[in-house]
Amino acid sequence: MELLTRKESWNIGYEHALGETASWFYVQIRDKAKIYGRRDPKSGRVLVPPRSFSDQTLEPTKEWVEVGPDGRIETFTIVYEQFKTLPPPPYAFGFVLLDGADTAIGGFFRGVDLSNPAKAAAKLKVGTRVKTRFADERKGDVLDFWFELESVEQATVGWE
């Protein structure tokens, strides 16, 4: 018996309009290294990342609110497995509640020794304070910034 297979890959690209709200958000990151959220008037929550309407209330958001640069870790994980087109492990990322925001934004955590999972997890535990760091050269996307622990940490492994 001979069982044949055929290899295929999908070769299509996209150019997604981010819209004015998300564009303004990224321009502030790129040009001023500042992060903003938008307030949903009905619930009062400052949504970060910003959206032009709240999906909970379906009301348009009003008012830009500068948030951060510091915040607290709301959740995290540390990835030890390689997935195609995703970064080489190990790396830590999660969601941070920036000061002044009511929802958390995703980003990488850097400067933490990840060689011992239990120790790393203890360092990144929920509630840990972090600082936002911005890249020197920014493009206007989520990789322009990342988070580092507020406590003085002598990084032995991890990215610069």
Next chain:
Amino acid sequence: MPQNSTSTSPPAVAVVGSAIHAPRHARQRSLEEAIFAVGQSALLDAGLVIDDIDGIVVGANDQLDGRAISIMMASGSVGGVGRDILSTPSAAEHAFVLGALRVSTGQFRTQLVVAWSPLEVSSITEALRLGTDPYFHRALPLDELSAHGLQATAVEHAVPGIRAAALGIVAKNRAQGAIAYPDRAAAPREQEWIESGRPLRWPLTDTMVTAPGYGLVALVLADAAFVAERRLGPPAWIQGVGWATEAGFLGDRKLATVPALAEAARQAYRQAGVSDPVSSFDLAEVSDATPYQELLAYEGLGLCAREEWRKAQQDGRFAVGGALPVNPSGGALSFNPVYCTGLMRIAEAANQVRGRAGHHQAKNVRRVLAHAASGFAMQYNTVVVMGRERTEVRS
């Protein structure tokens, strides 16, 4: 009381609001923001708010959207948070069918139905070509347009000389489109220029089909008690719905016939108590991704057998002003938001009953016919009969 499938009782559901958007400055809003806008517009049209909505059904194509599950981020836009939301990627019009079924169960009083077709993919051709199976056909340049071309060839072979009538249908719909939607109607409209197009997918020329446009459509459905209670109006009562599919492989089909369309029409007509389609409707909105599809729709819907096609196009019976205007909105030949053209036909027809059809509103509209086709060469067919009257429940 419980109904059984052999009864012809209609589901007592009405279209009470709709919105059709064709955004001009696509960069200003993200797709999700555009979806939010069309949903809000439909609610506004119905005089309702999102809290009046019991459930939502959306229709979108992942490959066009560039999202592996298009309902995910879109769900927030259409009020999905805290609500019951489903998705029918097979066809936008299936979202309408499911919405109507859900109201008919009595478990939902209302439904919001939303579909969209963006232009963010680098190549719609390539995106839709992914619908071809990798086992036998992916290496061929077989996308939806090619499939429509194959069907057109089959029709021309079955009815020699029908090309002239097909070109006439393009002229009819384009002329009407210029009246209905001057902001977006496609060109050319002049018969002579339509006739001298360049071949695109033989026998289709670039003038016989319309380039993809960015469009979104939303409808609000409600049951009879809700309509009465909230004094909504005027509704377009759904009197009959039918839907059916052709086989998946084009080679398994005789492309010059569409038995699934005839079956869908049969289901809808039986429910609506329609025995003579030609005289039962004030107008029809049918799928016309190509003019050959409109011809096949005439036949499948029982409006005109192929022996009469040429005569019908010549005597203008299906033009505005004729006995049964077909595509007073201009159809997909005027504005082609690829994925949601079918649902748009349903929305256009409903708008006619509700008196909301704008520039192309017909007078004294009592009953309308809508046909939506999607997929390769009219694979999926959905037929909807709507009218001013909520027909009696039959046992």
Next chain:
Amino acid sequence: MKATRVGIVGIGQSEFKPRRDDANYPELVREAVTLALQDAKRDLADMEAVVYSLAPDALLGIGNAERLGVDAVGARNKRFMRINTGGSTGLSSVAVGHAHVAAGACDLVLVAGGDKVGESGDSQTILNKIWDPTYERQLPLGTITMLAMSAVRAMHKYGMTEEDMARVTVKNRAHAALNPKAHLRKKVTIEDVFASRYIAWPIKLLDACPQSSGGCAMVLASERYIKENKLEAVWITGVAHCSESYFIGDRMGNNYVADHADAHALRESFERTYRMAGIKDPAKEVHVAELYAPFSNTEFHAIEAAGLAGMGKSMAMLREGAFHIGARTAVNPSGGTLCTNAIAVSAMARVAEGALQVWGRAGGHQQPGARVAACSGNGGDHQFFGTAVVEA
């Protein structure tokens, strides 16, 4: 208005495997359909409509792949539509089939689908594309990382431990060992789970579902048809859906409606379903729960959302032996999604397994005396939840 009562008259499931090189995708679907029709003692010709269960096309590598499945489900010239709500697709498909019958449109509906998750090579890469390109796709979000982050919050909120998580795997593998259709059937110990490598902390390899290939199908019928044709059936007495915000970051922080540690919308969906089924005290009235939980930690919030334990209390209950076959409520007696995950049909398999249980046909993994089953499906980024109750 009282809807027509809807019964399940036939069930078909493949033996789920890592790869099915002997069958292409439509053939896999056909296999399950054949089993379901045999079980219902019906022919394809009897089916009046088909609801096709298919989650992301990208996992199969075919756009709108349901079109190729038309013949596998005998749908030529028949009513046919495809449903996609991510991982909850299979249950949503059953719900849509239910609507076809309850609306009075059809007497007999076939619900069917299949998946070959293993053939896409790397499902996490594809599943990364379910995240929006605006804010989140550049982050390494996948279903594993997303649910690992849920585990972290549950640890913080309730003191859930990795040992608690491992206990779920041990239970479900023991159940799967009794289920010939399951993919991963080898029993494991807590030590085995701890010895397996971390994928995304705290989720280890043995805390995670496999990539499975296989099909599932069910035949639904109206009460009238069942009576007229003297068929055996079990009944779908409740069905509902509810969704959460797509934005994971909104499920934390201040004044959130839902916490990412929990499954808020799943709880809502269950409440609606129980109301429809007339169930007031699920912990007492539900004998079997087939709950969609592709990672060990997620079974806890599913159990709590199903009303089978108080918030944060299910870990202790499991420690004391609850939720095993033979306990008051068996959770995932089939082994669940943790042991078998053919994404397009995993949530349908929950209903299928729940139905088999209340039918008394679950063989080696039968929960004794089961008459009421609660079933759930999860989709998107832990966003779409479908729930159903099936009763004898």
